[in-house]
Structures are given as C-alpha cells and as structure tokens.
Amino acid sequence: MNVDHDQPHLNTKVHTLQTLTAGPLSSSIANLSASSRCIPSDKDFHFYRNFDEFKAPIADIARESQSILEAIGASGKIWGREAAPLAAGAFPADMDDAYDWLVSVNDDILERFDVMVDEFKRVRQEEEETGRPASSAAAMEDDGFQLVCGKKKRGGSRLGSPGNATMDSETSLAASAVKVATKDKKTAGPKPKVPFHIPTIRRPQEEYNILVNNSNMPFEHVWLERSDDGLKFIHPLEKLNVLDFVDKDLSNLVPVKPSSLDSTPFKLVDDVKGLKELAAKLRSVDEFAVDLEHNQYRSFQGLTCLMQISTRSEDFVVDTLKLRIHVGPYLREIFKDPLKRKVMHGADRDIVWLQRDFGIYICNLFDTGQASKVLKLERNSLEYLLHHFCEVTANKEYQNADWRLRPLPNEMQRYAREDTHYLLYMYDLMRIKLFSMPKESESSDTPLVEVYKRSYDVCMQLYEKELLTEGSYLHIYGLQGADFNAQQLAIVSGLCEWRDLVARAEDESTGYVLPNKSLLEIAKQMPLTTSKLRRLVKSKHPYIEHNLDTVVSIIRNSLQNAAAFEDAALQLKQLAASASDAVNVKSGIEDTQRHTHNSQNIKETIQQQGTDIIVKIKPPSLPSELPKDSLTVTEQHKDGNDSTFTTTKVTKVIHFKMLFQFFCLQLRSVDLIVAISLIGKWCHC
Numbered sequence: 001m002n003v004d005h006d007q008p009h010l011n012t013k014v015h016t017l018q019t020l021t022a023g024p025l026s027s028s029i030a031n032l033s034a035s036s037r038c039i040p041s042d043k044d045f046h047f048y049r050n051f052d053e054f055k056a057p058i059a060d061i062a063r064e065s066q067s068i069l070e071a072i073g074a075s076g077k078i079w080g081r082e083a084a085p086l087a088a089g090a091f092p093a094d095m096d097d098a099y100d101w102l103v104s105v106n107d108d109i110l111e112r113f114d115v116m117v118d119e120f121k122r123v124r125q126e127e128e129e130t131g132r133p134a135s136s137a138a139a140m141e142d143d144g145f146q147l148v149c150g151k152k153k154r155g156g157s158r159l160g161s162p163g164n165a166t167m168d169s170e171t172s173l174a175a176s177a178v179k180v181a182t183k184d185k186k187t188a189g190p191k192p193k194v195p196f197h198i199p200t201i202r203r204p205q206e207e208y209n210i211l212v213n214n215s216n217m218p219f220e221h222v223w224l225e226r227s228d229d230g231l232k233f234i235h236p237l238e239k240l241n242v243l244d245f246v247d248k249d250l251s252n253l254v255p256v257k258p259s260s261l262d263s264t265p266f267k268l269v270d271d272v273k274g275l276k277e278l279a280a281k282l283r284s285v286d287e288f289a290v291d292l293e294h295n296q297y298r299s300f301q302g303l304t305c306l307m308q309i310s311t312r313s314e315d316f317v318v319d320t321l322k323l324r325i326h327v328g329p330y331l332r333e334i335f336k337d338p339l340k341r342k343v344m345h346g347a348d349r350d351i352v353w354l355q356r357d358f359g360i361y362i363c364n365l366f367d368t369g370q371a372s373k374v375l376k377l378e379r380n381s382l383e384y385l386l387h388h389f390c391e392v393t394a395n396k397e398y399q400n401a402d403w404r405l406r407p408l409p410n411e412m413q414r415y416a417r418e419d420t421h422y423l424l425y426m427y428d429l430m431r432i433k434l435f436s437m438p439k440e441s442e443s444s445d446t447p448l449v450e451v452y453k454r455s456y457d458v459c460m461q462l463y464e465k466e467l468l469t470e471g472s473y474l475h476i477y478g479l480q481g482a483d484f485n486a487q488q489l490a491i492v493s494g495l496c497e498w499r500d501l502v503a504r505a506e507d508e509s510t511g512y513v514l515p516n517k518s519l520l521e522i523a524k525q526m527p528l529t530t531s532k533l534r535r536l537v538k539s540k541h542p543y544i545e546h547n548l549d550t551v552v553s554i555i556r557n558s559l560q561n562a563a564a565f566e567d568a569a570l571q572l573k574q575l576a577a578s579a580s581d582a583v584n585v586k587s588g589i590e591d592t593q594r595h596t597h598n599s600q601n602i603k604e605t606i607q608q609q610g611t612d613i614i615v616k617i618k619p620p621s622l623p624s625e626l627p628k629d630s631l632t633v634t635e636q637h638k639d640g641n642d643s644t645f646t647t648t649k650v651t652k653v654i655h656f657k658m659l660f661q662f663f664c665l666q667l668r669s670v671d672l673i674v675a676i677s678l679i680g681k682w683c684h685c
C-alpha cells in the first residue's frame, strides 16, 4: 500500500502528531469535550436562546462555523476528493444536507483510518515475520497487480460493497482509493488479497461492445433445434446415448501426471488468430479440461470473463470478454463433438454460462465434482481434490476476484491455469478408482456409469434468464424474517420492479443497483423525502444516489397501493409462524432437510395455497445476487424518530470523535479551531 512509506516527511509528521496529541491539542479537546456537556440541549437550548447573553455568542459561533465549514467544503484537497454529492464549494445551508455531508465525510475518514490501521498491522506483521523493515519497494511490485481496497468491508462479509460513491465519479474515487500491489514470489509475506469488485475497471460491455438481450422475456436458445410443436428446445445430447461415453476397459489405464505449471507451455488467447490456433489444437486431441471465470456483479445476466483449457501438454486461457463473439464460431462444434471428452469440475454453472454467452452446448462430459460425490470423498471442492489427488495446495483466494480485470495480472493468470491444469490427471485417477469400486446394489449402475449419467444431466440443463414476475419480490432474501406489513411489502415490490428495470436497461446486476439488504432497509424505514432516503443509503449505491426523487416517488406510490398487499403480508406472517412451529415440533428430528424453512419453501407454499401470486422459482444453483455489504443505519434512524434530540446528540459525539481522528491524521492545527466551531454548530442544530 502506498500509505506513507513514500511520503518524504513521514518522520516529521509522526513527531508532530506525537507532540500534538501529547500536548495542548489533547488537553484542549478534553476540556472542550468536558465543557460541551454543560451546553444546554433539547428544550433547554430553546429556553436559553430567549436570552441575548446566550443567543448572541451562539449566533457568532454558528456564523464562524458556517464560514469555516464552507471553506472545508470548497477544499476537496483535505480528504483527497470533493465531498460528493455537494456542489463544489458549498457547505449546505439545509440541515438535512449538511448532515448528509458530515456523514459522507465521516465515512471517508473512518475508511481511511481503517485502511491505514489495516496496513499498519500488515506492515508490522511482515516486519515481524521477515525480521526486517518492510520497504515500499517490496510492497509495490511491477507486475501490475493492484489491489484496490476502496470501501472497507463491513460486517465480516467476504464480498465487499459496491465500493464506489457515484456513477460518474468512479475515476475520481479510484484516485482516492488505496492501492496495494502485492506479489507472490514464493517469498515470505502476506498472501495477496483479491478484490471482489474493482470499480475503476472500464465496463467490458463498453470496452468490447458486448451486446446482450436483457428484455423480460425468456432466453432463446437459438443454436438449438426446437421440438415439432416448437415449445421445447432439443439439446444435442438427447440424440445420444450416455452409455456410449462410458469407458469400456480401464484396467490398463496409466494416469498421466502433468508437468509442473512452470514447465508447461502456456498461451493467453486474446486475438482471433490465437483462438483459431487453439481450435486447431483441440481438433487434434480427444480430451481436454475446461473451466470458466465469471463476473455476476456488473452485468444483469453475468459475463464469462475467461475460459481456461488444458490439454495433456498445454494450458490456454482465453479472454472471453475480448473474444466474446468469436468463441462460439471457433469452439462450438468442438464442445458439441461427442467423440471428444470434456473434463470439468462442478460444471453446473459453467454449462449454462457457455450456452448464454457463446451458444456452446456440451456433449460428453466427465464432471470431477460428480465423480467426487460418487466416490464419496470427504469433500467435493476442487481445492480438496487437488490436495487429495495431486498434493497441490490451491490458492482459492482468487476464486471470487473481479475477473474483468485487464491486463490479467500474473497471479490471476496462474490461478486460472491451476483450475484446469491438473484436471485430466485427476480424471485418470478418479476413473481408475470408480472402475474398481463395487456397485451399491445389484440393480444399480456401476459407479463409473453413475458419474457419466450425472455428468449427462449436468449438460442437459438449459440456461434460463431471470424474469420479473408479479411475485418476484417474494424472493428477496431476508424478507421472510422481516415481519413486514402491507405498506412495507408494497414498497419492497415497487423497489424490486424499479431496480429490475434499471438493471436490465443499464446491464447491471440487481444487487449492484440496490442490494437486497438496502432494499429491505428502505422498505422498513419508508423514507418520504430525498434527504431521508439519502441519509439511509448514504452514498453507497450510485443508482439510488442519482435517482433519489424517483425512488421517493416509488415509495409514495407504493404506500397508496398498500391495500393490495394485505393478503400477501398476512400469508407471509402465517407462513413464518407455521414454519417456526414446524421447526419447533421437528427440532429433535435429524432429517431437517424436508423442513428447512427457507424462502423457497415459502414460495412453494404460497403456490400450494392457491393464491394468485405467480412465483417463478429460480434454480438454486444460480444465485441472482451475491451477499452484499450491510447498510449502516444511524442511531437516529434506529429508533425511527427523527426528532429525538438525545440520539442526535449521540451521533454528533460520534461525528466529533471521527473528525478528531481525521484531524489528527491530517495534522492541520487549523482544524482544532474548526473542531471547536463544529461543536458550536452541532449544539445549535
């Protein structure tokens, strides 16, 4: 991280900070803090304000604070960027806006502080481990891999928040985001962290002119034949017999161990010429391993970012964003060829991604994930299998990286290769094991046949586009436990519809436009003004930020329409109650599977109960949304009472503490005066 190693006056700054905090600043602040408690608040404040002796100095302080705050507002330099969303230079006169402004600044400050503390811990740990000081050169390697820890993760979620403040400020945020470069050269040091979302990446949709059909209509499998009645798509596998894929005799099979990654020829395929060469290579082999890397956060349906292919002797990584329209024409026939074995691990999602993005349909698959299940191995993850069969410790940290990143950093390239490099060898070892494994019973298939049948079924799945229906809002994760009334449900429904519309039009995921958690929070709080809404969501969701008016009018309209949601609210409550009863009754029974009270069950039950709510049940293997960051609700909102002075005071104190941290970090003595003035301002408001 380029924290302060590369800043020339670090030592002076540290010294100044120590002097400041040990000396007059801390005692001044302590005095200030102590005396601030004597300042009347609430009704007392208004009583005292009837007297000029009190009113005049308060007015002076307020005026002075206002002018200083305006100066701060105009000075983006202090925090590295303009304090969005204000017009440059203006500290807002409106109290709500001023509050938003403070919240936004505080967020920045806290975040910087957190990032710095994290970095400090990391550097210290590195120093402890290596026994030598961490140099900035060691931290900034030259392979171009940069970790952008934009927003600090909260709530322990592995997946970060959207991480950008406004739609068109992505670049400016990139400048303020802390960049970390790490490199794994098998040296001691921390493992590289990998961001789930890098907001600064130029959208591949624009970069590579990727066109998608996000209309609220079913996906057309244009590369498949249709049944005579035109109602059904026919997968090429339907004309084939799975038993033809099963290896006849494996008694002489000798597993082929792959060369090390470093001594295996590798090709990054990022032009049509390379793709053509790859296709020629694949035509000459009768088995190859495949895997995909995907991004589901910054597009409505998801985008396949990479395709990894390994033959017995070579590794390839195809840039499927750049070559998106060329992949199908060059590789479609090869994947469909029943004489070519395709080996994949846990291919369920890959199968439908290939269909959606390239019109590729697979025949003749061996899924090592299914093989692992049939072999009843301890675990079925690729990580486990690599360890178990190949004694390779996979670094799965990249699994969830932002695979849209280009140029692809070396580490990510290496990780991607590892996902297919060992698969053919594992396939050999697994087939041998399966071949020697006894049948479960006389009437059952042999384990090997079972694996091919399961793999066949995996291939037979067809991609389905997510469709918005009248009852889609009931899918929202977390709705079941929310205990919402009809008004709140109406808002959930309205917001679902809005975010779906925006997500389709802008080719963003619904989770990026408005994460479930925030959606439920808005429905719960029912903000009726743009400033309340902004305060609730802060600057976390650019689409909300840019459409505050629209969202507020959706909330208002939904409230008028709430009567239509009375039934649904009642049924959700009844179902929640019966689900908890069922769990109570069955709590002692081991087989909990049939009684999991998830939202899926609720949807099914609603259907069974014959209501008119149409619910499309999504395949569980394709989550439409990843878990998102939590939404921080201010104290003021937790109790749902906007005029609660006591809670406002609590928030003010928190603000003050945060600002104080920030001022210390910034080492600007003038800020002490600002801090003092701010106290006056806050007491006043």
Ligand code: AMP
Pocket: 291, 292, 293, 294, 295, 296, 399, 400, 401, 403, 419, 626
């Ligand atoms: P894999 O099959 O492990 O290579 O994963 C393929 C893609 O699935 C990745 O590029 C991710 O987009 C997604 N993915 C895999 N594991 C996770 C996870 N734990 N959380 C979210 N997405 C994941």
Ligand code: ZN
Pocket: 291, 292, 345, 346, 350
């Ligand atoms: Zn995969």
Ligand code: MN
Pocket: 291, 292, 293, 416, 419
């Ligand atoms: Mn992979």
